[in-house]
Amino acid sequence: MSDILAGRRRPSGLAYAIVDTAVRFSPVLVLAVFWEFLGLSGIVSQQMLPGLVEIFSAFVDMLINGDLLYNTTRSVSRAAAGLGAAVVVGVVVGLMMAQFRAARLLVNPIVQIFYPMPKSALIPVVMIWLGLGDSSKILLIFLGCLLPVVVGTYNGARGVNPFLLWSASSLGASRLDVLREVVLPAAMPDILNGCRTALAFSFILMVSSEFVIATDGVGFMISSLGDGGQYPAMFAAIFFVAGIGFAADRIYAMLARRALRWREA
């Protein structure tokens, strides 16, 4: 298949990207066959590993009755709120750290201590603070996503070629101009990397917090389906959230590449 593609004039745009992605992810098909084999051969019980057809039909049911869409919308809106706030605050804090020694001295030790901490450990804390509503989950996602953005922005902003800053100021840029128009775009590759890590964290924290403190959302759905023994539906929800996470990452990478077009020679 890839030979056929290589022989033709390289098709441009979306169609090519879709076919190319399908080819590259064909090993997933092998995994699916293996999954079916394990269940059908009886090595693993069908309870633990339901057949893919069963999972798919459960998926269609949930799609039709609206459960999946409703819960996904609830989850994704929490993740988006937490992530969005983390990006805005993280970029500002990272830039401040790069610009001002005082900000660096104040924030750096805090970042270093909290960076390796698993943010899911904070689930009970945010629950005590903010209760069972949306705000506790949003705060958790915000906290988890904040540090990768801060660190990415800080590293990017510190590494800016000083000659670019000098050039800008000798062309008449003020200090604020230099920050907005030179430091920020120059740091953009690192900022976008930090945000990609944060995007992954937002999904992890979204689902894990909903296991513990929620009455809706994909995480809540997965855990309650599991508790109720509805395994095909549970797997359908798991695959669905995995698919959404994957798609979000891909779309993000595509947009980031477009934003950084200037780097390609």
Added chain:
Amino acid sequence: MSATHHAAASRQHAHTASGISIRDVSHTYGARTGGMLALDGIDLDIGDGEFHCLLGPSGCGKSTLLYLIGGFIPVQAGVISTSAGPVVAPGPDRSIVFQNFALFPWKTVKDNVLYGLKKAGFASAERERRAQRYIDMVHLTGFEDAYPSQLSGGMQQRAAIARTLAVDPGILLMDEPFGALDAQTRRVMQEELRAIWRDSRKTVVFVTHDVQEAVFLADRISIMSARPGRIQHVINVDLPKDRGEEILENREFIGLSEHIWRLVREQAVAATRGAH
């Protein structure tokens, strides 16, 4: 209200050329940790509209002196002044071209050139007209929408020169601007720069360690000593204003180059000894 208007109006005018006066300027790097004396008691007057080269061995502080004139690093001792007063910060009256081009890589050639024009407050149509004029002047017509990463080194440096000239600085600072270019491109750029300077009558301070380049370009050359940098000789270059390829075979050009080469060599040898 009227004061604001006046300021905005005057910002739109070209920066007038200006001489540069350097009085007893010294500079120490890392003063807090013992320190390394980079410049020691520099006294120099560069005339209005003069093309002045700072020539010397690596590490003699010639770039430091240029950065002090640019206002990029603060003057520690002594005074540097132009017709606008003492230098305290960078400004578009003293714009600079660096060896590594320092174009904004996320902006196209045209947007790079437009940057300083926007800061200067030109109206949109006038900005476009000026940007195009300088892009044409450095022969980058047709590459307006290219990103720096898509251009050769010579083209990037031409774009950087266009960006700097577009703000019409009275004083043009150049920090080994052709150092990263191949010999052919370099020669062409030297001729073009000389022609641009002749037509625009700016004051140029040009840092180089290439004797031939200095003699080809300059009205006067300051030869700097090995570290700590001092001005050892100031030499007048009495060659025709119009200089092309043919001047390289001019007897005076060759004689002067050899004379200056010997003076620079003394400093380079001293630098090597000093390092032992």
